Amino acid sequence: MKLLFRKFSCHKFSVAILATIFVLFSAQVSFAGDPNTFNRLMKAKEEKNLPPVRDGIHDPDSEGASMLQPPKEAFSNMVKGKAGNYVDWVKSLKQGKITPRYDRLDPNAKPIIMDLNIVREVKGSMPDVVYPHAQHTEWLDCSNCHPAIFIPQKGANQISMASILLGQKCGVCHGKVAFPITAKTCRVCHSKPKAKKVKNKKSAKK
Numbered sequence: 001m002k003l004l005f006r007k008f009s010c011h012k013f014s015v016a017i018l019a020t021i022f023v024l025f026s027a028q029v030s031f032a033g034d035p036n037t038f039n040r041l042m043k044a045k046e047e048k049n050l051p052p053v054r055d056g057i058h059d060p061d062s063e064g065a066s067m068l069q070p071p072k073e074a075f076s077n078m079v080k081g082k083a084g085n086y087v088d089w090v091k092s093l094k095q096g097k098i099t100p101r102y103d104r105l106d107p108n109a110k111p112i113i114m115d116l117n118i119v120r121e122v123k124g125s126m127p128d129v130v131y132p133h134a135q136h137t138e139w140l141d142c143s144n145c146h147p148a149i150f151i152p153q154k155g156a157n158q159i160s161m162a163s164i165l166l167g168q169k170c171g172v173c174h175g176k177v178a179f180p181i182t183a184k185t186c187r188v189c190h191s192k193p194k195a196k197k198v199k200n201k202k203s204a205k206k
């Protein structure tokens with residue numbers, strides 16, 4: 001499975017859940033009188049990318065946990081991202097900060113990069129979604145998505161934000177091993193503005 005090397009973002013996800021539970025728990029105990037503790041927007045920023053011995057996933061008493069490279073150290077040279085583990089993996093790959101093997105057994109295997117953008121029109125005011133094959137096939141094999149997740153035919157798949165947030169369609173990876181859905185990442189997928197359409201409507205009226 002080509003996604004193995006990014007498994008740690010799954011851990012990141014669980015850390016977020018654990019951290020939330022912890023914050024909720026400690027909030028009750030220590031800030032009983034503070035009216036803002038129930039408001040997640042007022043919550044202090046959690047510490048990101050904790051070392052394995054403190055991440056709540058690895059056994060801190062195990063020797064192995066302290067032998068693992070802490071994410072902060074591993075990520076220090078990467079291009080910064082907006083969410084998830086705060087690494088822009090696409091840019092980091094492009095700039096050669098990482099050179100992952102495309103094939104686990106063959107160190108010389110090269111990816112078959114397919115440069116094909118699929119635009120999915122979105123009803124309402126959100127910009128349209130551009131699904132870029134290029135940035136995906138740099139890491140992934142066609143068979144990682146076709147045909148199990150997506151029928152390889154433009155418009156043949158029904159995709160909604162709800163299904164993505166439930167971990168289906170794009171959500172099979174986004175929010176687990178690829179950048180998550182947060183207020184800061186909407187525009188990474190919804191990247192095609194609808195300006196043209198509005199202009200056409202206006203000029204049609206004139």
Ligand code: HEC
Binds near residue numbers: 140142158
């Ligand atoms: C990360 C997931 C993913 C990977 C990997 C992927 N695709 Fe796709 N592919 C999609 C999505 C999403 C669509 C759009 C489907 C839709 O609009 O309903 C699509 C559409 C297509 C289409 C239809 C294009 C059209 O105009 O109808 C073809 C052909 C295709 N993919 C081939 C490939 C090939 C070949 C590879 C490997 C080199 C590949 N895909 C890798 C997600 C992926």
Ligand code: HEC
Binds near residue numbers: 124129190
């Ligand atoms: C991983 C990519 C991705 C991210 C990130 C993302 N979206 Fe979407 N969004 C999609 C796709 C794909 C669709 C389905 C488009 C279609 O109809 O084919 C969609 C559809 C929508 C729709 C149309 C109604 C619906 O539910 O299908 C709205 C509204 C929307 N997104 C809002 C948002 C907002 C707000 C954010 C940020 C919090 C966001 N999206 C982040 C991929 C994404």
Ligand code: HEC
Binds near residue numbers: 139
């Ligand atoms: C099989 C896993 C997988 C699926 C399914 C998937 N993605 Fe991705 N996607 C990735 C990975 C891995 C990356 C690169 C790492 C990252 O940016 O977090 C990525 C990156 C991206 C990027 C960033 C490109 C850039 O230039 O930074 C966009 C946009 C994107 N995906 C949109 C989508 C949309 C829209 C869908 C659904 C139609 C989708 N992805 C489905 C794995 C997936």
